Amino acid sequence: ENIFDRSRMAPKTPIKNEPVDLSKQKGCTPERNPITPVKLVDRPQPDPWTPTANLKILVSAASPDMRDREKKKELFRPIENSEQSDTLDSLQYDMVDDSTVDEFEKQRPSRKQKSLGLLCQKFLARYPSYPLSTEKTTISLDEVASILGVERRRIYDIVNVLESLHLVSRVAKNQYCWHGRHNLNQTLKMLQEVGELQYGELMTVFQHKEQDLDYKFGERKKETIPDSQDTLLLDLPEPDCTSASVNSRKDKSLRIMSQKFVMLFLVSKTKIVTLDVAAKILIEETQDTVDHSKFKTKVRRLYDIANVLTSLGLIKKVHVTEDRGRKPAFKWIGPVEFPGKTDEPRGHSPTSHPLPGTQRGAHSPYQICATGKQKFTRHASFNGIKPCEGTRRKVSSEPSSPSQERQDEYCSKMINLAAVCRQKIEEDNRNPNITSPLSIPPVPEDSDFCVNPLPQAVFPVVAADVPSPSLPNGISSQALHHSTPAAFKTESGKPTLLPNQPFLCFPSSSLFMLCGSLQESNLKETLPSTGDVGSRSAEAQAAIPPAACQKRSFHKCTSPSAPVDDEEPAAKKQTMEQSDVPLSLVVPKKPFESLKAESTPRNGCASAVHLEAFPLDLASPVASEAADKESAKPLDSQEQEKQSQSKDPDEPSPGKEHISKENDSQPSLPQYLYVQPTAGLSSFNFLLSANQAPGAISLAASPLPSMSVPCVVVPSAALAPFPLMCSPAVTSPLSPVPDGSFSATSSMNFSMSSLASTTPVLIGTTAVVTPKVSPMPWADPQQPALHPNPVLARSCSAVKLDSPVFMGHPVTLLKLQQPSSAPLTPKNIRPAHDEAVFKTPGSLGDHVTWKKNDGSQTRNASSVQRRLEISSTSPD
DNA sequence: CGATCCCGCCACATT
DNA sequence: AATGTGGCGGGATCG
Numbered sequence: 001e002n003i004f005d006r007s008r009m010a011p012k013t014p015i016k017n018e019p020v021d022l023s024k025q026k027g028c029t030p031e032r033n034p035i036t037p038v039k040l041v042d043r044p045q046p047d048p049w050t051p052t053a054n055l056k057i058l059v060s061a062a063s064p065d066m067r068d069r070e071k072k073k074e075l076f077r078p079i080e081n082s083e084q085s086d087t088l089d090s091l092q093y094d095m096v097d098d099s100t101v102d103e104f105e106k107q108r109p110s111r112k113q114k115s116l117g118l119l120c121q122k123f124l125a126r127y128p129s130y131p132l133s134t135e136k137t138t139i140s141l142d143e144v145a146s147i148l149g150v151e152r153r154r155i156y157d158i159v160n161v162l163e164s165l166h167l168v169s170r171v172a173k174n175q176y177c178w179h180g181r182h183n184l185n186q187t188l189k190m191l192q193e194v195g196e197l198q199y200g201e202l203m204t205v206f207q208h209k210e211q212d213l214d215y216k217f218g219e220r221k222k223e224t225i226p227d228s229q230d231t232l233l234l235d236l237p238e239p240d241c242t243s244a245s246v247n248s249r250k251d252k253s254l255r256i257m258s259q260k261f262v263m264l265f266l267v268s269k270t271k272i273v274t275l276d277v278a279a280k281i282l283i284e285e286t287q288d289t290v291d292h293s294k295f296k297t298k299v300r301r302l303y304d305i306a307n308v309l310t311s312l313g314l315i316k317k318v319h320v321t322e323d324r325g326r327k328p329a330f331k332w333i334g335p336v337e338f339p340g341k342t343d344e345p346r347g348h349s350p351t352s353h354p355l356p357g358t359q360r361g362a363h364s365p366y367q368i369c370a371t372g373k374q375k376f377t378r379h380a381s382f383n384g385i386k387p388c389e390g391t392r393r394k395v396s397s398e399p400s401s402p403s404q405e406r407q408d409e410y411c412s413k414m415i416n417l418a419a420v421c422r423q424k425i426e427e428d429n430r431n432p433n434i435t436s437p438l439s440i441p442p443v444p445e446d447s448d449f450c451v452n453p454l455p456q457a458v459f460p461v462v463a464a465d466v467p468s469p470s471l472p473n474g475i476s477s478q479a480l481h482h483s484t485p486a487a488f489k490t491e492s493g494k495p496t497l498l499p500n501q502p503f504l505c506f507p508s509s510s511l512f513m514l515c516g517s518l519q520e521s522n523l524k525e526t527l528p529s530t531g532d533v534g535s536r537s538a539e540a541q542a543a544i545p546p547a548a549c550q551k552r553s554f555h556k557c558t559s560p561s562a563p564v565d566d567e568e569p570a571a572k573k574q575t576m577e578q579s580d581v582p583l584s585l586v587v588p589k590k591p592f593e594s595l596k597a598e599s600t601p602r603n604g605c606a607s608a609v610h611l612e613a614f615p616l617d618l619a620s621p622v623a624s625e626a627a628d629k630e631s632a633k634p635l636d637s638q639e640q641e642k643q644s645q646s647k648d649p650d651e652p653s654p655g656k657e658h659i660s661k662e663n664d665s666q667p668s669l670p671q672y673l674y675v676q677p678t679a680g681l682s683s684f685n686f687l688l689s690a691n692q693a694p695g696a697i698s699l700a701a702s703p704l705p706s707m708s709v710p711c712v713v714v715p716s717a718a719l720a721p722f723p724l725m726c727s728p729a730v731t732s733p734l735s736p737v738p739d740g741s742f743s744a745t746s747s748m749n750f751s752m753s754s755l756a757s758t759t760p761v762l763i764g765t766t767a768v769v770t771p772k773v774s775p776m777p778w779a780d781p782q783q784p785a786l787h788p789n790p791v792l793a794r795s796c797s798a799v800k801l802d803s804p805v806f807m808g809h810p811v812t813l814l815k816l817q818q819p820s821s822a823p824l825t826p827k828n829i830r831p832a833h834d835e836a837v838f839k840t841p842g843s844l845g846d847h848v849t850w851k852k853n854d855g856s857q858t859r860n861a862s863s864v865q866r867r868l869e870i871s872s873t874s875p876d
Numbered sequence: 877c878g879a880t881c882c883c884g885c886c887a888c889a890t891t
Numbered sequence: 892a893a894t895g896t897g898g899c900g901g902g903a904t905c906g
Contacts, residue, residue: 111904303881
């Protein structure tokens with residue numbers, strides 16, 4: 001089925017159809033439509049594409065059992081894929097899958113198959129643990145429920161728990177926003193702190209003697225309880241999305257229970273909590289020990305929560321043999337210490353769970369980003385941040401009722417993490433409405449971050465890195481890999497490499513995507529998704545601090561005098577362009593027509609202005625998700641950003657702007673077209689900048705140094721020996737002319753010829769550089785050239801990482817597929833973009849490349865497979 | 877038989 | 892009033 005779907009998908013995509021729930025689901029792209037309440041159920045019918053949809057419909061018509069089965073099948077498959085390890089389950093699933101309709105009778109899905117835990121895994125499998133970009137994936141409960149084939153009620157169970165950990169937040173009626181685990185540690189840290197206050201003592205007691213516990217409980221409950229609740233409530237509001245409404249609802253016991261439950265673990269020295277103890281503690285408020293029924297109910301709920309937490313890989317079931325006998329208990333296997341509040345995708349699961357979500361997080365690109373963040377945070381941010389934390393905490397400690405103020409404060413707390421701060425900031429910028437006040441405080445912090453790191457990361461690296469690119473053909477690629485990663489790791493994980501390298505080397509297999517320009521970023525935002533948007537950008541920033549730095553540097557270099565101002569106008573212009581962009585994409589058809597079907601769809605996409613959604617999806621599951629949201633961003637955001645910039649003339653604003661711009665711009669404008677190698681061209685991959693900028697050639701010309709590279713040609717795998725070097729070409733996007741794309745094309749061709757020679761090709765903004773050309777020219781950080789370079793470098797780095805690992809980086813694959821299926825949509829680009837700088841280009845390119853390399857495999861691989869791969873990757 | 881926990885009724889909250 | 896949320900616990904299933 002998957003395969004089937006996919007093949008269709010590609011062609012479909014261009015067509016555009018939001019309605020394709022199923023397809024989307026498979027594709028991994030959820031969100032996209034903020035639209036919420038669309039009922040998926042209806043859609044299936046309309047959508048001819050997904051065979052599955054039709055099946056579902058039919059099934060639904062049939063007996064409920066059938067329906068369930070059907071649903072399960074769908075669900076399970078993805079799960080299976082995602083979870084390689086689950087042999088047991090998988091077997092069962094397989095059974096199910098294989099059998100078609102007939103089967104349903106054979107065995108009604110065992111209860112286990114319907115377990116909340118499993119469902120939760122499925123659910124989590126749909127979203128990246130660490131969504132790269134800023135975007136926020138919106139989760140439609142209806143959609144998810146239908147996809148997973150369960151009643152909505154069950155989704156609530158999951159979402160409520162996730163919400164308690166801030167993995168998601170409720171945005172609107174039927175919609176939740178996916179945050180991923182970025183803030184998980186922070187949340188846990190907070191819970192731990194609160195837990196210490198509330199339950200610390202009790203837990204200690206418990207640990208030793210349960211019996212006494214009860215008594216003490218009762219005593220302390222009274223005292224602690226009130227506070228705890230408050231705190232809990234407070235916690236809830238924190239989430240980025242900040243759905244202001246919040247309180248009113250009766251406290252959702254499940255959420256609070258979940259938080260309390262987690263607190264117990266965090267407070268517990270043994271990290272093991274037995275259900276009964278937890279139940280007792282949780283009953284707290286109610287009455288001590290009174291109703292047995294209550295206790296029973298509580299336990300039931302705890303099971304629900306435990307299932308979700310287990311799926312998250314935070315706890316695992318164990319048995320504690322105590323005095324009388326063996327009691328069910330759960331052991332905390334998640335992160336225990338939350339030092340900086342940094343989120344460590346990898347570290348958090350020492351236990352090695354096969355959690356899909358976690359695994360995804362592990363993607364190389366992600367990791368990189370994460371690393372960067374962490375380091376970042378620790379270093380620069382620390383100074384500024386800590387004070388903030390202290391302040392915030394005080395506030396948080398305050399038992400105040402949950403008011404917005406609190407939220408703000410909480411937010412600020414949360415902000416401690418650089419990442420968090422960044423996100424918020426961006427959000428604010430983009431969505432002033434949402435949390436403008438709150439955001440303000442964090443901003444300065446960000447600026448600090450950005451500022452400090454920038455200088456170091458950006459320039460210093462250059463010299464060292466540069467040489468590597470120049471390396472001989474075969475070697476170069478490898479060398480790059482090594483060097484790049486090292487560079488990343490070096491220092492604070494900043495992406496120094498990127499900025500520095502003047503040229504990008506593409507590994508043989510590699511990629512080609514170049515993201516170019518940038519300022520227009522805002523354009524995308526034109527799409528008014530929902531208020532959520534802001535978060536995405538923030539995330540992206542967080543993820544890509546280095547990039548930001550680089551960008552800043554660029555700006556400075558290029559147009560130190562009036563970076564911000566210039567940009568704004570540029571952005572505007574770009575926005576104008578945006579519409580154009582899609583068209584531009586079309587350009588490179590001729591040679592590539594032969595290209596894969598994928599390419600074709602792209603063209604189609606190009607034609608379609610709003611393809612964005614598709615592209616996003618295509619890009620990478622994760623990215624796509626994020627992308628959707630981003631795309632949704634309203635134009636306003638641009639303005640906001642501008643404003644913010646103006647407000648903060650200093651680095652922060654500009655940096656942000658840059659980032660956002662770039663992000664936006666790329667996605668917004670599908671500047672590059674990736675052409676898969678056809679038979680003749682097989683060896684070469686081309687990226688064409690569709691958009692404007694032909695004029696771009698002149699680097700200096702635009703006040704705003706844009707990254708945009710007119711065209712990039714990447715050698716195919718066969719060419720592996722030949723590295724491509726791309727000097728970032730700068731285009732002046734200001735006057736985007738479709739014609740420009742052509743110019744780019746021409747340049748590409750030119751480069752192509754050079755490639756033929758087997759020597760590594762270097763594409764300079766203006767001219768082609770011979771392989772050995774010294775990077776020096778670009779070396780000057782100040783020169784506009786740098787700007788592009790960093791981008792390229794990033795892409796390279798990303799590529800490198802991915803390409804070598806190949807298998808290991810499922811994420812990439814996903815991205816690739818998406819792109820392939822979907823034409824260049826701005827969105828696609830965007831997501832990558834966020835990550836940054838590093839990933840973006842690389843990811844894109846990777847995708848492409850991989851496709852080529854793997855070709856059939858990747859393509860053929862169903863979405864499910866993709867997911868699986870991802871999951872596999874997650875382990876790191 | 878106890879541990880789990882699916883299922884979905886039904887009340888309350890929102891729209 | 893309709894629909895979204897989610898408390899709650901009967902009772903099925905698992906071990």
